[in-house]
Amino acid sequence: MKKDQQIFGIRAIIEAIQSGTVIDKVFIQKDVQGDLMKELMKVMKQKSINFSYVPVEKLNRFTSNNHQGAVATISPIGFVEIENLIENVIDSGKKPFFLILDQLSDARNFGAIIRTAECTGVDGIIIQKQGSAPVNGDTVKTSAGAVFNIPICKVDHIKDAIFHLQASGIKTVAATEKTDQNIYNISLNEPVAIIMGSEDRGINPSVLKIVDEKAKLPMFGTIGSLNVSVACGAFLYETVRQRS
Template identity: 75%
Template sequence: MQEQTQIFGIRAIIEAINAGETIDKVFLQKGLKGDLFAELEFVLRQNAINSSYVPVEKLNRLTKGNHQGAVAQISPIAFHDLENLVMQVTESGKTPLFLLLDQLSDVRNFGAIIRTAECTGVDGIIIQKKGGAPVNGDTIKTSAGAVFKIPICKVDHIKDAVFYMQASGIKVVAATEKTNDTLYDVNFTEPCAIIMGSEDRGINPSTLKVVDAKAKLPLLGEIGSLNVSVACGAFLYEAVRQRLK
């Protein structure tokens, strides 16, 4: 696996993208203009690469080199193709268990979830190309290296993955408080995929409309929610409990 690293400079980033490097995110300087910068913006859009516009001070903190208004983070892992992964798992004869993360933003939560997913035999994690936490050094550290042991796929929209799972005979279960059913009411012994929402917004309402089942954790205290990585662990271990019976 390649080390996590950065590329800086507009032309260097364009060449890296064209060469097929796995770019996780690109930071662009706010207000920058010019033909070469416009070309980079076009290449980013064309390849659906996650990018954000930031003050020059952030770019200066990211690298000591002459960044020219653009810094790219190279992913330390190669992402898997969703269709190929689902096909491999279903053809292997085992009962599929996938995890969909709807724009989780905290890299430590992301890393902790990857670690739990690896420990519970999850076949693959699906994330959205834009808006979610990157796979970076903090993710690797909090995952205890599990990020290198479990397939991770990127899709344009989580709903795309939901529809593909359903078309492949995999039940999609949303972890949400917007239901009367608890996770103990759900049959996880079937082929299934669990969706966890973002820390602040939960699962996108339009995605909730198309899932096969919704389930919540019973909360017996006064606090209204759990940390997303803890909640995810509870869901995954309920699936494990049912499948070990």
């Protein structure tokens, strides 16, 4: 983590959040308590800031300064509101093409997906505030800078984003092996949002219940799954193929 992309110290992080600094994630030492930490937790929850508990050794690797049990990463980008994202794309006259990532957690996978999404003309990426991969130096590097060229939206809940897209006339398609439907047999040549799941759990079952369609990639080898960034690329380029 670059020094200019981090804030350390509980009070400093509280003030940064309250001043409107775009915080991507806060790392909290597992066993730290006290009134100031309670205040930080309250402020983070009010602002829906992504955080996780980590051992002190991880914080010490971030900084040699007195971090007081808390280190925050500053996002290198700003985030857009989902209402504005959808409205702007529809108003532009383009056929909407969105990507939803359901709690993808690896920053390098995230960066690789952003790169592919930018190359395939995705209009915006939607992620959840809690549990999603951070937008950090690794994300920027593996995206080859594409993170600066595509709108990214953070939402409180993926299901709410799906309902919003559906109400706007955008079909939601979940990439999952829990279906008999092949990706090559469904229509993607229409307003669409592709949904990809996390590396270990896939798409949340509650999300699968509300999507318009489910689709999978055909698998012919002995290994039963693909890396999520590879699978995402296949889904995005099938959308491009159908629209070409």
